[in-house]
Amino acid sequence: GAGVSQSPRYKVAKRGQxxxxxxxxxxxxxxxxxxxxxxxxxxxxxxxxxxxxQLDKSGLPSDRFFAERPEGSVSTLKxxxxxxxxxxxxxxxxxxxxxxxxxxxxxxxxxxxx
Amino acid sequence: KQEVTQIPAALxxxxxxxxxxxxxxxxxxxxxxxxxxxxPGKGLTSLLLIQSSQREQTSGRLNASLDKSSGRSTLYIxxxxxxxxxxxxxxxxxxxxSFGAGTTVTVRA
Numbered sequence: 043g044a045g046v047s048q049s050p051r052y053k054v055a056k057r058g059q060x061x062x063x064x065x066x067x068x069x070x071x072x073x074x075x076x077x078x079x080x081x082x083x084x085x086x087x088x089x090x091x092x093x094x095x096q097l098d099k100s101g102l103p104s105d106r107f108f109a110e111r112p113e114g115s116v117s118t119l120k121x122x123x124x125x126x127x128x129x130x131x132x133x134x135x136x137x138x139x140x141x142x143x144x145x146x147x148x149x150x151x152x153x154x155x156x
Numbered sequence: 157k158q159e160v161t162q163i164p165a166a167l168x169x170x171x172x173x174x175x176x177x178x179x180x181x182x183x184x185x186x187x188x189x190x191x192x193x194x195x196p197g198k199g200l201t202s203l204l205l206i207q208s209s210q211r212e213q214t215s216g217r218l219n220a221s222l223d224k225s226s227g228r229s230t231l232y233i234x235x236x237x238x239x240x241x242x243x244x245x246x247x248x249x250x251x252x253x254s255f256g257a258g259t260t261v262t263v264r265a
Contacts, residue, residue: 047231059160063236075252077252077253082257083257084160084247084255084256084258085200085245085253085255086255086256087252089255090251090252100209101252133200135197135200135253140248141249141251142185142187142188142203142207142208142249144188144190144202144251145202145253146202147192147197147199147200147201147202148199149199150199156231
């Protein structure tokens with residue numbers, strides 16, 4: 043597709059359930075980022091992939107959060123045993139293989155934990 | 157850790173006024189700075205990107221400046237319109253983006 047695609051757009055889960063969020067980056071983009079945006083705040087960095095390699099996961103808030111990009115294209119962010127504080131918008135971005143290239147964002151997945 | 161601050165947090169102006177949005181950051185070792193627009197319930201739309209070697213960037217009614225030595229960037233929007241109402245975010249790129257909390261702009265018709 044022409045842009046970054048994220049699915050689902052909305053996800054409601056009960057506390058304690060596991061969820062999986064998908065990101066399909068722009069074709070040919072080597073770098074992929076996940077961000078978390080709480081209500082009324084700017085996005086916060088979670089993790090970074092270059093192709094299939096996860097080079098930085100310093101922003102993942104706990105070991106319940108796990109991300110993968112096994113074939114260097116589509117990425118999945120998984121949250122295990124969800125908590126209410128996990129409620130947020132999860133944004134995915136991709137860019138070319140240079141740090142000075144702009145990041146292009148998807149519309150995000152709005153996650154609500156009941 | 158990069159700290160990014162945006163002032164003011166909210167701004168309301170009548171249509172036709174010029175807008176001035178401020179962004180400050182603490183670490184000048186950056187690749188570039190991006191300004192984004194975010195409409196309610198939507199993702200981020202990139203407005204302007206200023207490389208670290210540049211002083212300003214322009215696109216239509218938008219102009220953004222960058223002063224790395226003082227850790228500041230300013231986004232100017234000329235002749236504001238109601239359609240400019242949105243939240244504007246600045247982001248510092250040191251390979252990952254560090255965002256400010258944004259400035260929410262309301263342009264009154």
